[in-house]
Amino acid sequence: MFEIVVTLCLMAEPDICRPQLAPGLETDTRAECEAVVSGDTIRNRGTVADGLVLGEKHCQTMADGLELTEIADNVFVHLGRIAEADPANRGDVSNAGVIIGETSIAVIDTGGSRAVGEALYRAIRQRSPLPISHVILTHVHPDHIFGASVFAETGARVVGHPGLSRALLDREQSYLTGFEDLIGKRGFLGTRPALPEPAPQEIDLGGRILTLNVWPAAHTTTDLTVLDSATGTLFAGDLVFHQHMPALDGSLTGWLHVLELLPELKPSRIVPGHGGPVLTMEEALTPMRRYLGVLEADTRQALKNGERLGDAVKHVAHSEAEAWELFELFNTRNATEAYTELEWE
Incomplete structure (x- = not known):
């Protein structure tokens, strides 16, 4: 080809x-x-x-594409690096999914730059000539969305949480500037967002129904999951992190609540937004509940003790430091978000 x-x-x-x-x-x-x-x-x-x-x-x-692993029948996952975006990885730091039906293909998240989206597109084309009908974005963060324009140019519908388009417009310039600084001008060239439309509740790929669930504020205020009915595979986006330190950008109490609801979907396997790439329910939820629970408990204790924010973030959830990669990169912000949220309950 x-x-x-x-x-x-x-x-x-x-x-x-x-x-x-x-x-x-x-x-x-x-x-x-x-x-x-x-x-x-x-x-x-x-x-x-x-x-x-x-x-x-x-x-x-046709150049080589990203590595895709088939985790269930016609369900593929690309495992992003557990790292910060940089010139070497070009923003390939989150997981992406591909589901192939009888008549079309859906892509779930697209990486942190156009270059990563192009590599994902090549990987799909090396496996199937079917049209790519949908790109489903699980939330607003740039490492998941900046490859979407590649697919939009071929006619794919880009969809997500009803609030995703507004959230992306609000953050667009800071995300573009921030990721260009991390990746470098050359690697980031051509990257631009593709504004999504509100996702339908179901997408039919031909003999294969995807169910899309919109969630209240949790990891972000724009979280969405995708369940493949044929295989029971749940793409959880960043509602689930594995090995990679969780990042709080929505609501701590809301996230804990959503984690209690996920088992009601009865998935056979879970694909997290980072790490994995395939987890059981226990593997997905136990570490997440533990970390977020410690974050909540430590923050509440700090508030009870009358600690100022600057002092609290120096120790909140530090007992979890050995359990996660990139802990130092994210935990201070998580503690700040948690303190700000719980302070005003």
Whole structure:
């Protein structure tokens, strides 16, 4: 299979460039690919963001995509790195899912940059020619959403929590700036958000029904899960972390409540937003309940003792430090969020 890549450069710094995939224009032969390149399809395809310029276009054999592991029948997971986004991983720091039905494909989360989304797209195309009908975003955080534009360009519907679009618009510039700083200009080139529409309750991929559940404020205020009825696989997004330190950006008490509700979905297996990639219910919930419970108990004790925020965050939940990777990166913020929430109960 052959694909088309277009050189994308910064207008102000023309030596900073990246080969960008033109998704949806794959061909079986090089001759067909060259015919597309020489035609008007590329020139008429979408717009280029301000400050960027398109350069040379050429055909090449389809590049390797992300590694996908089949965890159930036609259900695949890409395991993101347990790390902060950086130039080496280009924002490939969260899990992504692919579910293939009889007539179409759904993608669940898309990585932290367009480059990661392109690699995910290639991995799917190497497995199936079916149309990608839906991209389902489990919440607002940039490491899960910034690859979505790749799929939107091919006609996929991007969907999520009813409040996701508003939340993304509110945070868009800070997310773009923050992730570009972490990944670097070259690796982040071409990345832009794809605004989602409210998700339906069900998506039919042809002989395969996905059930989408919207949750009250928990990990964030925009959490959504996806249950594949055919295999009982639950994509929990960041309602469940494994090994990777949980990050609180919604409601501590709400998150604990949602974790009590998840078993009611009766999944056979759970895919967390980070780590895993496949967990039993006990493996998914026990560490999460323990950490969030300690966070709550320590915070309440600090408030009872009359501690100021700056003193409380130095010790709240520190007994959990050895249980999680990236603890120092996230726990202070978690303690701050918990203190602020519980202080005003």
